[in-house]
Amino acid sequence: MDSLNKRLFSYSKSGMYSFHTPGHKGRKDLLEALLFPDYDLTELPGLDMLHNPQGVIALAQRRAAQVYGAEETYFLVNGATVGNQAMFLALAANPVLRGKKIRIQRQAHRSVIGALILAGLSPEYVPPIIHPDFNLPLGLDTGQFRVNDDEVGAIHLTIPSYYGTVIDLAAIIKERDETNPAVPCLVDQAHGSHFLGDLFPDNALKLGADLVVHSTHKTLAALTQAAMLHVQGERINRIALKQSLELLQSSSPSYLLMASLENATQHLSSRAPWADLQWEVKKLQEELEGSLRILTDKDAGKYGIKEIDWTKILVNLDSLSLGTAEAVEILRKEFRIEPELWDKSNILFMLGIGSRPEDVRLLRRALAYLVKHYTGGGEKNKAKKAGPAKPCQMPIPPLRLSPREAWFAPKRSVPVKEALGQIAGETISVYPPGIPLVALGEEITPFVQNYLDRAENYNWQGWQNYREKKIQVIDF
Numbered sequence: 001m002d003s004l005n006k007r008l009f010s011y012s013k014s015g016m017y018s019f020h021t022p023g024h025k026g027r028k029d030l031l032e033a034l035l036f037p038d039y040d041l042t043e044l045p046g047l048d049m050l051h052n053p054q055g056v057i058a059l060a061q062r063r064a065a066q067v068y069g070a071e072e073t074y075f076l077v078n079g080a081t082v083g084n085q086a087m088f089l090a091l092a093a094n095p096v097l098r099g100k101k102i103r104i105q106r107q108a109h110r111s112v113i114g115a116l117i118l119a120g121l122s123p124e125y126v127p128p129i130i131h132p133d134f135n136l137p138l139g140l141d142t143g144q145f146r147v148n149d150d151e152v153g154a155i156h157l158t159i160p161s162y163y164g165t166v167i168d169l170a171a172i173i174k175e176r177d178e179t180n181p182a183v184p185c186l187v188d189q190a191h192g193s194h195f196l197g198d199l200f201p202d203n204a205l206k207l208g209a210d211l212v213v214h215s216t217h218k219t220l221a222a223l224t225q226a227a228m229l230h231v232q233g234e235r236i237n238r239i240a241l242k243q244s245l246e247l248l249q250s251s252s253p254s255y256l257l258m259a260s261l262e263n264a265t266q267h268l269s270s271r272a273p274w275a276d277l278q279w280e281v282k283k284l285q286e287e288l289e290g291s292l293r294i295l296t297d298k299d300a301g302k303y304g305i306k307e308i309d310w311t312k313i314l315v316n317l318d319s320l321s322l323g324t325a326e327a328v329e330i331l332r333k334e335f336r337i338e339p340e341l342w343d344k345s346n347i348l349f350m351l352g353i354g355s356r357p358e359d360v361r362l363l364r365r366a367l368a369y370l371v372k373h374y375t376g377g378g379e380k381n382k383a384k385k386a387g388p389a390k391p392c393q394m395p396i397p398p399l400r401l402s403p404r405e406a407w408f409a410p411k412r413s414v415p416v417k418e419a420l421g422q423i424a425g426e427t428i429s430v431y432p433p434g435i436p437l438v439a440l441g442e443e444i445t446p447f448v449q450n451y452l453d454r455a456e457n458y459n460w461q462g463w464q465n466y467r468e469k470k471i472q473v474i475d476f
Helices: 004-012 056-068 079-092 110-119 169-179 238-248 255-266 272-288 324-335 357-374 378-386 403-408 446-452
Strands: 017-019 072-076 101-105 122-126 129-131 136-139 152-158 185-188 211-214 227-231 312-316 337-339 346-350 411-415 428-430 435-438 470-474
Touching: 017 357, 056 072, 056 227, 056 255, 072 079, 072 238, 072 255, 079 110, 079 152, 079 185, 079 211, 079 227, 079 238, 110 403, 152 169, 169 185, 227 238, 272 357, 324 337, 324 346, 324 357, 337 346, 337 357, 435 446
Parallel strands: 017 337, 101 122, 101 152, 152 185, 185 211
Antiparallel strands: 072 227, 129 136, 211 227, 312 346, 411 470, 428 435
């Protein structure tokens, strides 16, 4: 009989090359300090307590804070998701912010919607800038994050994007400091826990953010679900923040996850492994330039992008005569390469602390193989892939209820064809990359209805009855 354990064992022996999370890439030498099942323990004498750390956990958190330049750092065992949620609950505890909106990028992680529901706060969404070559939300007009009015209580940004693009946070914080210095700046830097040193963009703490969450496991030598939350300055109520974490996190935190966070910071001291990887990435970009459209440093300064994180290798295949699903099948079967994600035009490959230069060389050969055997017919293929508009091109629907109001409101299921003008009772995204087409509490517009009517063309997240083409709406 098949089982999860059998599938995991089989996959672990398949010899696939990881270009996806987690960042340790399965390298035992990076995780040898973690003994399983020996370290799978509970709160015992001498092992400290996550929710009231006074000993070794407190010491490990202080060391992490020193590494990142934070005043305080908290270990998270429920992923960066719980960091986003705790951020918003801490904001909601501030009576000064009640009734004010939180300015948020539309492409924020879905955990941000959950945070709004938990905290009872209302969003003001800011649309992204779409890069025309990739048709993806890669940039931001920083002017839309000006906080020169009293209706905005805080701002929340996602830096870098899933695809490795970095917006101009320094400009946003400079403008905040000059016009409305009391407004907290929260940053979801889930994909940027490696942003330290001269090889990478500045981390958000260095640029002046008040709260920063890192999904440490995504790029560093931490176990999946292990993350960190950093705080600095006086804009955040730290008592409320700690209470929020105690409320949201497990009362039986995994010591393996916490030990892996300590482990991750210890592997950050050496620059050489990253420098070797960067060299190989540059060679890949140079060799394939002109044959494939790859996101590179040349894209910085355009379409709202300030910098590029080179550890994310975003490749557009519209110039080739095969689709991305076919390309991924070739990469997996012929080269044993496992990408992070793909859509109809692009494939994303992610590097981490566990990646090796030879991995990037293999990827370079594999992409060159695709170019050699499938160049030609690109224009025809591009037209074939075009299909309906992608969700990142959508206008943001009007917000009729706060996410929390909509969450607790009675709901009913209606066919998509009858949903026009109704208020969405669920947040629906195409995944990847998980950007909401319509969010909880928003009106279902003609654009949204038309897109939902093409349900069979996409992978959905949050839409419970997409096969039947029915949607949850608020039942007034």
